[in-house]
Amino acid sequence: MVIQVTFLGTGSALPSRGAANCAYLIRAGAATILIDCGPSILQQLDAVAVSPGEITHVFVTHRHGDHALGYPMLALWWALKLPRDGPLPAVIASATTWISLDALISHSYGDAHVASRAGQVQRIVLPTEQSAETPINPAIMLRTWPMKHGDWAPVLGGRFEIIDGETSSGRQVKARVVTLAFTGDTESTENVLLLAQNADLLVHDAGLSASLTPDLKMGAHGHSTAEAAAELAQRAGARHLALVHLEGENVDAGHTVVYLAEASRAFDGLVSAPAAGLTLRF
Ligand SMILES: [Zn+2]
Ligand SMILES: [Zn+2]
Numbered sequence: 001m002v003i004q005v006t007f008l009g010t011g012s013a014l015p016s017r018g019a020a021n022c023a024y025l026i027r028a029g030a031a032t033i034l035i036d037c038g039p040s041i042l043q044q045l046d047a048v049a050v051s052p053g054e055i056t057h058v059f060v061t062h063r064h065g066d067h068a069l070g071y072p073m074l075a076l077w078w079a080l081k082l083p084r085d086g087p088l089p090a091v092i093a094s095a096t097t098w099i100s101l102d103a104l105i106s107h108s109y110g111d112a113h114v115a116s117r118a119g120q121v122q123r124i125v126l127p128t129e130q131s132a133e134t135p136i137n138p139a140i141m142l143r144t145w146p147m148k149h150g151d152w153a154p155v156l157g158g159r160f161e162i163i164d165g166e167t168s169s170g171r172q173v174k175a176r177v178v179t180l181a182f183t184g185d186t187e188s189t190e191n192v193l194l195l196a197q198n199a200d201l202l203v204h205d206a207g208l209s210a211s212l213t214p215d216l217k218m219g220a221h222g223h224s225t226a227e228a229a230a231e232l233a234q235r236a237g238a239r240h241l242a243l244v245h246l247e248g249e250n251v252d253a254g255h256t257v258v259y260l261a262e263a264s265r266a267f268d269g270l271v272s273a274p275a276a277g278l279t280l281r282f
Contacts, residue, residue: 001162002027003026003028003162003164003178004026004027004028004280004281005201005203006025006050006279007024007244007275007277008023008025008041008044008045008047008048008276009023009038009040009044009276010022010242010245010246010273011245011251012066012245012246012247013065014248015248016246016251017248019248020043020044020276021036021039021040021066021067022067022245023035023036023037023041023044023067025045025055026160026180028139028160028164029137029139031056031136031137031140032054032055032056032057033056033057033059033136033140034055034057034058035061036060036061036067036068037058037067037069037070037071037073038066038067038070039066040070041073041074042073042074042077047276047277048277052074052077053082055074055089056089056090057136058071058091058092059092059142059158060091060093060097061147061157061158061185062094062097062153062154063096063099063100063101064153064185067184067185068101071101071104072104072105072108072118075105075109075114076114078121079109079113079117082117088120088122089122090122091123092126092134093124093156094125094127094154095125095126095127095128096128096153097128097153097156098125105118126156128154129154130146131143131144131145136160139163139164139165140160140163141160141161142158142159143161144156144158144159145194145195146191147186147187147191147192148187148188148191149185149187149222153185155184155185156184157181157182157183157184157186157191158181158184158195159182159195159199161178161179162177162178162180163175163176163177164177179200180199180201180203181195181196181202183203183205183224184205185207185222185223185245186204186205186222186223186224187223187224187228188225188229188231188232190232192229193232193236195236196233196236196238197236197237198237198238199237199239200238200239200240201239201242201280201282202229202238202241203242203244204232204241205224205245206224206229206259206263206273207245207246207247208220208224208225208226208247209225209226209227209247209255209258209259210225210227210262211261212250212255223245226243226246226262226263227262227263227265229241230263230264230265230266230267231267233263234267234268240269240280241263241267241269241270241271241272242272242274243260243263243272243273259273260272260273
């Protein structure tokens with residue numbers, strides 16, 4: 001099975017010039033899973049030539065606008081472009097995030113044809129403050145844990161465990177598990193050790209840099225430093241640490257290398273700060 005992660009955007013809430021908010025696409029077999037949907041999600045999908053109609057699952061980590069404001073635009077697309085009786089994706093979010101997703105629809109596309117279509121998605125409501133297991137399909141399990149981001153917009157980090165097996169005469173002869181972990185926005189939290197245990201890829205909030213702002217060494221305002229992300233990635237045994245949500249002003253000032261160097265000092269694996277459009281194969 002081809003397993004791919006495409007970075008649709010990796011910017012902070014107010015991103016660097018020309019950048020877009022954080023969103024990712026996992027493609028694995030029949031599943032196409034969108035993680036987060038900020039205000040320009042339709043343009044971000046279009047930029048990598050993916051139709052919203054290909055999406056089978058949407059996972060929204062939390063209700064801040066840079067991660068959720070595009071939800072009504074997805075609903076509008078489903079209402080106008082999908083056959084009326086065609087299948088809609090499953091939408092997965094915490095009970096708290098769902099309050100905002102529903103409100104966003106009613107405040108922006110409350111028109112009957114959009115609102116009723118949005119009401120037809122397969123709603124998967126996860127506990128906000130506890131871990132949970134959500135089977136995506138027989139080959140993919142989503143495990144979620146609460147991250148640490150603030151009271152109003154609690155975050156669920158998502159760990160996707162994908163079993164890639166080959167069968168011969170109905171028997172499974174070869175199988176591997178590919179593990180992809182996404183923190184969403186978070187300060188440094190020990191739950192990342194569970195989220196990212198032996199992960200092939202850990203996409204971690206690095207809104208801050210311990211080198212650029214040493215007084216915020218352990219993270220603050222709901223975001224992590226690159227250094228703290230790297231320390232957790234090291235302890236969790238992750239193979240690749242992708243730093244995202246870097247402060248837009250720092251990226252504009254050419255400081256991305258500072259984040260990368262800081263993380264590389266604390267993590268033995270591969271460190272990157274992916275730009276939108278990058279696709280990784282597993
Ligand atoms: Zn954010
Ligand atoms: Zn946030």
